[in-house]
Amino acid sequence: MIKTDALIIGAGPTGLFTAHQLKLIGLSCEVVDNLDKIGGQCIELYPDKPIYDIPAVPECTGEELTNNLINQLKPFDIKFHLSERVEEVKKENDNWLVKTNNGTSFSTPNVIIAGGVGSFEPRKFSPKECEKFENKSLFYSVKDKKIFTGKTVSIFGGGDSALDWAVELSKECSVNVIHRRDEFRGAQATIDKVHQLAKDGKINLFTQYQMASVKGDKNLESIDIKHDNNEIKNLKTDYVLGFFGLIMQLGPIANWGLNIDKKTIEVDTEKFETNQKGIYAVGDICNYPGKLKLILSGFHEGALAARACFKLARPNEKYRFEFTTSSKTIKERLGVKGD
Amino acid sequence: MAKITYITHDNQKYEVEVQNGLTVMEGAVQNDIPGIDADCGGGMACATCHVYVKEDWFNKIPEKEDGEEDMLDMAFEPKTNSRLSCQIVVSDEIDGLEVNIPSKQA
Numbered sequence: 072m073i074k075t076d077a078l079i080i081g082a083g084p085t086g087l088f089t090a091h092q093l094k095l096i097g098l099s100c101e102v103v104d105n106l107d108k109i110g111g112q113c114i115e116l117y118p119d120k121p122i123y124d125i126p127a128v129p130e131c132t133g134e135e136l137t138n139n140l141i142n143q144l145k146p147f148d149i150k151f152h153l154s155e156r157v158e159e160v161k162k163e164n165d166n167w168l169v170k171t172n173n174g175t176s177f178s179t180p181n182v183i184i185a186g187g188v189g190s191f192e193p194r195k196f197s198p199k200e201c202e203k204f205e206n207k208s209l210f211y212s213v214k215d216k217k218i219f220t221g222k223t224v225s226i227f228g229g230g231d232s233a234l235d236w237a238v239e240l241s242k243e244c245s246v247n248v249i250h251r252r253d254e255f256r257g258a259q260a261t262i263d264k265v266h267q268l269a270k271d272g273k274i275n276l277f278t279q280y281q282m283a284s285v286k287g288d289k290n291l292e293s294i295d296i297k298h299d300n301n302e303i304k305n306l307k308t309d310y311v312l313g314f315f316g317l318i319m320q321l322g323p324i325a326n327w328g329l330n331i332d333k334k335t336i337e338v339d340t341e342k343f344e345t346n347q348k349g350i351y352a353v354g355d356i357c358n359y360p361g362k363l364k365l366i367l368s369g370f371h372e373g374a375l376a377a378r379a380c381f382k383l384a385r386p387n388e389k390y391r392f393e394f395t396t397s398s399k400t401i402k403e404r405l406g407v408k409g410d
Numbered sequence: 411m412a413k414i415t416y417i418t419h420d421n422q423k424y425e426v427e428v429q430n431g432l433t434v435m436e437g438a439v440q441n442d443i444p445g446i447d448a449d450c451g452g453g454m455a456c457a458t459c460h461v462y463v464k465e466d467w468f469n470k471i472p473e474k475e476d477g478e479e480d481m482l483d484m485a486f487e488p489k490t491n492s493r494l495s496c497q498i499v500v501s502d503e504i505d506g507l508e509v510n511i512p513s514k515q516a
């Protein structure tokens with residue numbers, strides 16, 4: 072069980088700056104995110120797109136903004152728990168008990184939800200029966216490619232993940248690639264490679280096809296794929312891989328007893344506290360009259376929520392307002408020399 | 411202004427007047443029409459504003475720009491008449507447009 076002054080759910084821009092604010096005022100914090108990397112929407116959805124409305128930064132990309140926020144946290148030692156999703160938040164005495172899907176648990180007086188539009192999860196196949204085989208013979212990511220050796224693998228998708236795995240797995244397995252249209256979106260070199268492998272008979276390419284259904288009782292036996300003209304083809308296959316990118320899902324946050332309206336959590340605008348004492352919501356996921364879903368608003372919300380955390384984490388101390396330019400204590404925390 | 415008809419997967423019809431310049435996605439969100447999530451707020455980054463455009467309208471509305479087809483690869487059950495509603499800008503020319511909303515966005 073990890074004890075911390077505050078736990079932040081979400082490592083998007085809001086969660087990152089909130090961590091900075093907590094550390095400045097002398098509180099400890101840890102951060103959990105379901106993504107395998109730091110940066111939230113900025114890194115997952117638009118790493119290369121320029122942003123023009125970050126105060127005092129005329130232009131930066133989603134990735135640059137993320138890197139700058141990470142750099143700003145350098146003076147502090149903050150533990151990030153990536154590829155972990157917070158499942159449960161429960162009251163235990165005066166603290167919140169927080170659990171992730173990997174079994175990590177935290178005890179903390181303050182939980183700050185900086186969860187954006189929800190946690191990033193893989194997009195799934197639409198036929199319901201696919202769930203039956205999920206994580207057995209149907210996967211949305213590859214953890215151990217050895218299990219595919221000598222087998223038939225059917226890969227769905229038209230982006231880099233699908234194509235890279237098609238090329239890689241074609242060395243050791245029989246590979247089908249199924250995509251909804253003739254054009255692919257991956258890197259040109261990989262696309263050329265896939266077409267070459269298809270020509271050489273190493274990959275079976277099916278374009279303008281989509282998943283129609285999966286067949287098999289206990290074990291996956293075959294799949295039906297459907298052409299745009301409704302023709303159905305049956306493919307024998309041992310494994311299925313789907314690469315359709317990620318989607319944001321509110322997920323477990325909906326079960327924590329918070330006031331939720333249209334996928335956002337109601338908060339006050341003084342502490343950004345929810346209807347539960349000690350649980351705050353900041354950034355895209357919070358809602359109050361006039362809320363703007365902008366990065367700069369998330370920064371402001373995080374700064375105020377951090378101050379509110381102080382009260383519960385240090386009930387016997389009084390919070391003192393200080394500037395970073397002049398406070399000796401803050402400079403010590405930042406590890407910079409006093410003047 | 412244009413009249414846009416949104417039809418949900420369970421055949422509920424919503425007819426609304428949408429101002430020129432807004433997108434078909436915004437028309438749905440502002441009128442509380444269910445089934446269009448628009449998680450990225452029109453950034454063409456989520457494909458949760460996916461709609462099917464009635465065949466006779468599909469060729470009449472402005473064509474897809476770069477990137478929309480790539481995003482549609484990730485949509486739930488895309489078809490040949492799929493569009494992202496955040497990329498269809500409302501104008502007098504599309505008065506009467508009918509779009510079908512898929513059963514799910516993800």
Ligand SMILES: Cc1cc2nc3c(=O)[nH]c(=O)nc-3n(C[C@H](O)[C@H](O)[C@H](O)COP(=O)(O)OP(=O)(O)OC[C@H]3O[C@@H](n4cnc5c(N)ncnc54)[C@H](O)[C@@H]3O)c2cc1C
Binds near residue numbers: 455
């Ligand atoms: C294409 C596009 C362009 C944009 N352009 C701009 C712009 O120019 N200017 C601007 O200000 N804003 C812009 N935005 C909006 C901006 O990106 C968001 O406002 C910002 O990312 C919100 O930050 P956040 O930290 O609140 O949430 P997010 O960035 O969404 O991060 C939330 C994180 O929380 C994680 N999470 C959620 N639930 C859980 C859980 N249960 N367990 C573990 N982790 C969880 C998610 O995996 C995610 O990584 C743009 C957005 C898009 C999509």
Ligand code: FES
Binds near residue numbers: 449452453
């Ligand atoms: S609203 Fe996200 S792609 Fe249209």
